[in-house]
Every structure is written in C-alpha cells, then in structure tokens.
Amino acid sequence: xxxxxxxxxxxxxxxxxxxxxxxxxxxxxxxxxxxxxxxxxxxxxxxxxxxxxxxxxxxxxxxxxxxxxxxxxxxxxxxxxxxxxxxxxxxxxxxxxxxxxxxxxxxxxxxxxx
Amino acid sequence: xxxxxxxxxxxxxxxxxxxxxxxxxxxxxxxxxxxxxxxxxxxxxxxxxxxxxxxxxxxxxxxxxxxxxxxxxxxxxxxxxxxxxxxxxxxxxxxxxxxxxxxxxxxxxxxxxxx
Numbered sequence: 001x002x003x004x005x006x007x008x009x010x011x012x013x014x015x016x017x018x019x020x021x022x023x024x025x026x027x028x029x030x031x032x033x034x035x036x037x038x039x040x041x042x043x044x045x046x047x048x049x050x051x052x053x054x055x056x057x058x059x060x061x062x063x064x065x066x067x068x069x070x071x072x073x074x075x076x077x078x079x080x081x082x083x084x085x086x087x088x089x090x091x092x093x094x095x096x097x098x099x100x101x102x103x104x105x106x107x108x109x110x111x112x113x114x
Numbered sequence: 115x116x117x118x119x120x121x122x123x124x125x126x127x128x129x130x131x132x133x134x135x136x137x138x139x140x141x142x143x144x145x146x147x148x149x150x151x152x153x154x155x156x157x158x159x160x161x162x163x164x165x166x167x168x169x170x171x172x173x174x175x176x177x178x179x180x181x182x183x184x185x186x187x188x189x190x191x192x193x194x195x196x197x198x199x200x201x202x203x204x205x206x207x208x209x210x211x212x213x214x215x216x217x218x219x220x221x222x223x224x225x226x227x228x229x
C-alpha cells in the first residue's frame with residue numbers, strides 16, 4: 001500500500017535551474033496539495049488541486065507551477081530555482097471535500113538551491 | 115486571517131509521564147477541524163488525532179487526547195505515559211470547511227522524552 005509517493009528524496013540545484021518534483025497517490029483521492037516546510041514556520045501551502053484539471057494557488061505560490069492531468073499525479077515545477085526555495089517539500093492528499101479528513105503526506109523532498 | 119499558535123518551541127518530559135502540548139487557533143469560521151501531526155527525526159508527517167468544531171466530546175486515540183476548549187480557541191494535545199519514541203516535532207493544524215483540505219499549520223513544538 002504505497003499511499004503518497006514523492007521523488008526525488010534529495011535534490012541540489014543551482015540558481016536558475018528548473019526541475020519537477022513528482023508526486024503520485026494510489027488512494028483515488030480527489031484532493032492533492034504541495035506544502036513547503038521551513039524552520040520555525042510550520043508548513044505553508046504552495047498549490048492545491050480539487051480534482052483532475054483543476055488547480056489553484058495557496059499561500060506561497062510564486063516561483064512554482066502545478067498541473068493535474070490525472071487523479072493520481074500532481075507534479076510541482078520550479079521554473080527558475082532561487083536560494084529562497086531551499087526547503088523541504090511535502091505532497092499530500094485527502095479523501096474528501098470537507099476539512100474533516102486528514103492529509104496523507106509523502107515522505108518529503110529536501111531541496112537545496114545554491 | 116486564520117492562524118495557529120504553538121507557544122512552546124521545545125518541551126521535555128520524563129518517560130512514562132504525561133505531557134500537554136499547547137495549541138491556540140484564530141478563525142471567525144464556525145465550521146473547522148483541528149488536527150495534530152507528529153514528525154519524527156526521519157521526517158515523515160504522521161496524523162495523530164482530529165477534532166471537529168461541532169464535536170462535543172474531546173477526541174481520543176490511544177495515548178493521545180485532544181483537550182478542546184472552543185470558547186478559548188485552544189486544542190491542546192495530551193500524550194499520556196510518554197515513551198522514548200514520542201520524541202519528535204508536533205504540529206497543530208486547522209482546516210476550514212470552506213477551504214477543503216487547505217490546512218494552516220502552527221510552527222511546531224519539539225518534544226524530547228527523557229529516560
């Protein structure tokens with residue numbers, strides 16, 4: 001039972017490079033989201049999706065793009081990496097529309113931008 | 115704006131004792147959910163417990179209980195009989211029914227259990 005799978009686990013980028021963080025879930029969840037975790041700030045929402053073909057911005061969307069072509073996959077694209085994007089990134093999914101279902105998290109991607 | 119406050123950056127507790135981790139929240143919505151997550155040093159986020167804003171009884175899950183005081187807007191996590199494996203970061207989070215799974219997280223509390 002895989003749950004939410006994120007790849008890669010670690011990544012080092014140079015300023016200006018682009019990359020895609022992959023996220024896949026096998027629980028048939030409608031809702032998927034990306035968070036970044038920075039020390040002392042908890043997790044902050046980057047982008048989210050309420051279903052295939054539908055995405056929207058969260059609290060800190062600048063510098064990131066997302067798409068949702070299938071229910072299972074929700075990749076996060078860094079367009080031109082900056083040192084301020086050094087963080088741990090979590091993908092999460094949830095079962096239903098209301099806020100009473102817990103988020104199921106992937107194991108995270110630790111990104112360093114030099 | 116919705117906000118979660120966790121005022122204890124770090125806590126220590128002796129093994130087998132109980133510990134309370136504080137969480138206060140700010141929202142003008144009437145319908146919301148409160149969650150606690152555990153993040154061990156390995157980094158994964160583990161869901162512990164949930165409390166709905168309309169639930170009249172405090173939630174319990176094994177050794178975890180949530181002390182929900184709606185009028186004070188607090189949702190403290192109580193861990194009974196602490197174990198060494200409870201050493202981790204703990205995050206309080208809030209979801210709003212109008213926003214689905216767009217959770218707001220607090221900054222976290224690092225709990226260290228002493229043998």
